[in-house]
Amino acid sequence: VVFYFTSATCPPCRVLSPLLERISQAYVQVDFYKVQLEKAPAVASAQQVSAVPNLKFYKGGGLVGNVVGANLEGIQDNLQHHAGMPSNLEALTAGPETVGSSTPKPRRPSAYGIPGHSDLSSMVMSTQAGALNQNNDQPLANLFTPGDAYLESDVDEQLLIYFPFNQAVKLHSLKFEGPVSHAPKTVKIYANRPNMGFDETESVQPTQVLELTEADYAESATTSLRFVRFQNVSSVTVFVEDNLGGEDITRVQRIIPIGTPIDGAMMSNIRQGEEE
Known part of the structure; x- marks a missing residue:
């Protein structure tokens, strides 16, 4: 599971967000969540988030990776180390116009057939x-x-x-x-x-x-x-x-x-x- 901490007033976050959406489409086996500081300050404080963008990687109930800033290389290194290679390589090579398009993306839509929910x-x-x-x-x-x-x-x-x-x-x-x-x-x-x-x-x-x-x-x-x-x-x-x-x-x-x-x-x- 990857938690992406962001803010409405963060310019680097606006640049990183569409790239992360494409990455999330590629890593079908990983659940990505966005946490906006203005909406969930208690969560950000508990996770010791002091700067955004900040991505935290969890596996087996524990924190296994942390990337601060729009460090795309660091994000991809953590994903490959903890989740292996992306399941949908085409998503990484798709043009920008396809990000957020109406075309259904090959993400895992559910856990055990339950739409909108994931394995916690x-x-x-x-x-x-x-x-x-x-x-x-x-x-x-x-x-x-x-x-x-x-x-x-x-x-x-x-x-x-x-x-x-x-x-x-x-x-x-x-x-x-x-x-x-x-x-x-x-x-x-x-x-x-x-x-x-x-x-x-x-x-x-x-x-x-x-x-x-x-x-x-x-x-x-x-x-x-x-x-x-x-x-x-x-x-x-x-x-x-x-x-x-x-x-x-x-x-x-x-x-x-x-x-x-x-x-x-x-x-x-x-x-x-x-x-x-």
Whole structure:
């Protein structure tokens, strides 16, 4: 994920913006967001943005790159280092007249088929996440690592998982991955409830209760949330009460949040945002 911090009063930003839109069309595998200082000063302050244009590159929940100024070479170096080569080379060689044109661009329009939303995994601060009743041999860190590794419960089937975001988000869905026989079944979701213990899962009203089935673990499946209840989410607590197979332990490979950052606009809206 790339966050582009800009300002309505920044001349270099006006030069850089159309170039970044073309780059965003080329890097289909990367989500680009624009954050305007005048509209989101708290976000800029939290990210220690003191000058614009400023691009910050996030991967795996952490900051991996930072480019200040209209440094196109530095931007491209960071993208190639962290995201590989562009998926759509034609976008980089298109003429200026095609930028912002009505021709549909080959950007990824959705995450898991959900229009207007993206995978927010890169915004999870995994170093500040926590889990109760985890097996130390199969710990929480596995939950944020793509692959076959998994988080496993310890003394019984229950898990209490907490993860914060690096900025507030609108949370639309969750995608659960795991071996079906041991995968979570009854799941209580709590928005903005850090530092919970197991006792509180009985006394605190969850934001939503999910009853997962085997279909929720299909490769293309996602589990929708009641979007109106998740409009300003800074952290999520997930209480796994039991699993599909009625096993003594629960295993979960990934919990992928899907939604939209509150204080960011997709690069596809960059021209509209600068005209407002």
